[in-house]
Amino acid sequence: MTVVAESRPQRFVKSPLQPPVTMLPTAVDPMALSLNENPFRPLPAVRAALIESIDAANRYPEFMPETLRHLIADHIGLPDEQVILGPGATGVMLQVLHAITDPGNRIVIADPTFEGYPIVSDMVRISPIKVPLDPLGHHDLRAMADAAVDARVVAICRPHNPTGTVESPAAIEEFLNRVPSDTVVLIDEAYVEFVCPGHRMDAVSLVRRFPNLVVMRTFSKAYGLAGLRIGYAFGSRDLADKLWAMQLPFGMSTTSLVAVAASYQAESQLRHRIRLITAERRNLQMRLRAMGIESTEAHANFIYLPAAGVCWRQVFDHAGVRVKHYFDGGVRITIGGRSSTGAVLTALRNKL
Secondary structure (H helix, E strand, O other): OOOOOOOOOOOOOOOOOOOOOOOOOOOOOOOEEOOOOOOOOOOHHHHHHHHHHHHHOOOOOOOOOHHHHHHHHHHHOOOHHHEEEEOHHHHHHHHHHHHHOOOOOEEEEEEOOOOHHHHHHHHOOOEEEEEEOOOOOOOOHHHHHHHHHHOOEEEEEOOOOOOOOOOOHHHHHHHHHHOOOOOEEEEEOOOHHHOOHHHOOOHHHHHHHOOOEEEEEEOOOOOOOHHHOOEEEEEOHHHHHHHHOOOOOOOOOHHHHHHHHHHHHOHHHHHHHHHHHHHHHHHHHHHHHHOOOOOOOOOOOEEEEOOOOOOHHHHHHHHOOEEEEOOOOOEEEEOOOHHHHHHHHHHHHHHO
8 A cells, every 4th residue: 555645844843933921830840851741730629639539548449440431431532441541651551562462472663762662562572673763753654564564563652752743644544554454553642632733633533443543641741640650541342342351450549530530620721731831842942943953843741852963961961950861862851841941951051
């Protein structure tokens, strides 16, 4: 099947020439920019609900997290039976691989990609087929689909971690049509809330059309609940049944249910916070560009600086700014508050 070439954006994004008007709240630790955490404390309504739930900490949660499952399924518009839960998207992926692979199977992943993929693959004793990203920091979907012929699973993240790029919905659909129907496709949407509407993908519709597709999401990033370890995935009913069989009894805490319910009720506040974070991302990109520093296209709560002949480790380690370094010399920087942006810019001015 012929792959329809998608139009690509320019190699590097030109940020708007004005900083955001509204300032972000103060980050908890403006130097902690390596894990793509939401740097701000939970929303007030979520925090209040969590405090109130502490008095039930002596009791077990539901044996199987049916109530939390229903809450999430209802929110995304699918039957309960098509949703599974786990400790973050990484925990969900481990459950998926346990359910559908055997030792010796193979998984197709991009290179570089989220470091959790090879870790969980090693845990279930399957080996990776690594497909390099293209020069713009995008998945090479044609090559990944070709490699999937020899694999049980193929995993992509959208937006991609670490480059922050997204593949177009049309390219994703073409990719799903090319992948063998007996190969399971995992699409990791950990950062989906940061993607602007014009680049969003209708994942629920794709799951209805492609029975070999599983979409993973998390409450760790935009929702700011990384410490509570709440992840979920959805797929076809047949595939979800196999995955639910791996659901750990008492595996999702009472605080998980409380936090998700409160988060859904505070969606308008959450969207406002997301707008502030993405505005700060544009502000940082604008200021980096003014310094002659290039970054890849960004659709998440971080930016990625290619190696470009600069020793980023020396720059940021010297300033005490904790960012994520990669073997090819590139660096991923989580977006924090204005103080975090200031720390990044100061580190660069002092060393470049």
